Amino acid sequence: MEFGFTQEQETMRDEVRQFIAENVTDEVIAELEDGEEGGSGPHYKELRRKIAERGWVGISWPKEYGGQDGSRIHQYIVEEEFSRVGIGVGGAGSGAPAILAAGTEEQKQFFLPGLINGDIDLALGFTEPQAGADLAGLQCQAVKDGDDWVINGQKMFTSSAHYATHIYLMARTDPDAPRHRGISIFLVPMDTPGITVRPLWTIQNAPTAPKGTTYGMSRTNETFFEDVRIPQSAMLGDENRGWYVGAMGLNLDRVGASRYLISVRRDEDIINWVKENDFDGHSPADDPAVRDKLAELWIEAQVCRLMTMRSMSIVEQGGNFTYEGSAEKVFAPEHGVKTSESITQMLGPYAQLLNGSPGAIDNGIYAHNLMGAFQSGINHGSVQVMRDQVARRGLGLPRG
Numbered sequence: 001m002e003f004g005f006t007q008e009q010e011t012m013r014d015e016v017r018q019f020i021a022e023n024v025t026d027e028v029i030a031e032l033e034d035g036e037e038g039g040s041g042p043h044y045k046e047l048r049r050k051i052a053e054r055g056w057v058g059i060s061w062p063k064e065y066g067g068q069d070g071s072r073i074h075q076y077i078v079e080e081e082f083s084r085v086g087i088g089v090g091g092a093g094s095g096a097p098a099i100l101a102a103g104t105e106e107q108k109q110f111f112l113p114g115l116i117n118g119d120i121d122l123a124l125g126f127t128e129p130q131a132g133a134d135l136a137g138l139q140c141q142a143v144k145d146g147d148d149w150v151i152n153g154q155k156m157f158t159s160s161a162h163y164a165t166h167i168y169l170m171a172r173t174d175p176d177a178p179r180h181r182g183i184s185i186f187l188v189p190m191d192t193p194g195i196t197v198r199p200l201w202t203i204q205n206a207p208t209a210p211k212g213t214t215y216g217m218s219r220t221n222e223t224f225f226e227d228v229r230i231p232q233s234a235m236l237g238d239e240n241r242g243w244y245v246g247a248m249g250l251n252l253d254r255v256g257a258s259r260y261l262i263s264v265r266r267d268e269d270i271i272n273w274v275k276e277n278d279f280d281g282h283s284p285a286d287d288p289a290v291r292d293k294l295a296e297l298w299i300e301a302q303v304c305r306l307m308t309m310r311s312m313s314i315v316e317q318g319g320n321f322t323y324e325g326s327a328e329k330v331f332a333p334e335h336g337v338k339t340s341e342s343i344t345q346m347l348g349p350y351a352q353l354l355n356g357s358p359g360a361i362d363n364g365i366y367a368h369n370l371m372g373a374f375q376s377g378i379n380h381g382s383v384q385v386m387r388d389q390v391a392r393r394g395l396g397l398p399r400g
């Protein structure tokens, strides 16, 4: 079996690398490393516009909505290269595949080009205080009033809601129906009256994670909806079918290079660190325990990569994509935790000190990476829930 890329694909990779070398400036990196504002700064927005002009966002989406009718493998190459420098190219997220699959013509014409050029940012409004892993228990309610819907309720962990233009929101539209069948999805402008966003600071905020921390955001949000009135045209897909649209979007969102690459970058960093450092004539690269651990991590990283490529290939060929994304969503975050743990072990006890602590190595970046690595095992579906999906959809086991 040939795992390599074609010459044409490698040429595209070279082009992307050259673009990154010329356009990913220190200003862009500084904005992205701002844990609170993340990707909302002007330099990053400008970069996103340039990436879109190159046709590198939503490559596989139809041309009529701003895409290229192109291959997911090309999209993968773009994502892979940008992920290496810590940049998401935009247009991804579970909202986009859901809009493509279930949106009205008007919604596709409005949202997809906006997601491509960065004019539109979608926050994800699924989780609630009492509905996370058990999402179907959500209580946020949308009630029909004439031609409108009126939303009341609360969402938790609405990352990016403080700068998003819209929220991709799950709400209960039929409280009497069985749990999964009374839910609908709405695409709600964030400036609609009645929406309040409050910061929810993560463990990365106090003390503040240092610049360059690879994993983990310092801010997410709570979002409150009080008599938020929206038109019927804001509904995505059919009334009371939102559960299925949302689940499909989340599943497809798990296909992509960024999730595994964040860990691969860490692996590469450790390997380079081990090669470059020398303590009184002793290199950690000579230590058999270190060599053994690095080899193990590197092999796992390659497995992550192959799992991602397999998913891309299944989706590209229109195959039945059921448990594969969930399997990746277990393997890659857990690899990330293992990688971060390994570097702190190799560096010794001082690597466990956080930013600002006397004696912390490199401003505590290794301890912050380790704490942040756990976030990716929780957001977008926790590893426990993903394991359950693999057991049911992949292995055919009964519901747990």
Ligand SMILES: Cc1cc2nc3c(=O)[nH]c(=O)nc-3n(C[C@H](O)[C@H](O)[C@H](O)COP(=O)(O)OP(=O)(O)OC[C@H]3O[C@@H](n4cnc5c(N)ncnc54)[C@H](O)[C@@H]3O)c2cc1C
Pocket: 123, 124, 125, 126, 127, 128, 129, 130, 131, 132, 133, 134, 156, 157, 158, 159, 160, 202, 217, 220, 375, 378, 379, 380, 381, 382, 383, 384, 385, 388
């Ligand atoms: C940094 C961060 C960003 C996030 N961003 C967003 C976002 O933008 N939008 C959004 O909607 N949500 C977001 N989330 C929420 C995330 O999807 C939920 O945290 C996740 O689904 C778990 O829900 P919970 O926190 O309510 O935990 P709970 O549902 O209370 O679960 C707690 C723990 O128990 C485990 N568990 C629960 N039920 C079972 C079971 N039946 N079997 C086995 N184990 C189980 C879970 O896996 C978890 O480990 C984010 C979360 C984090 C941490």
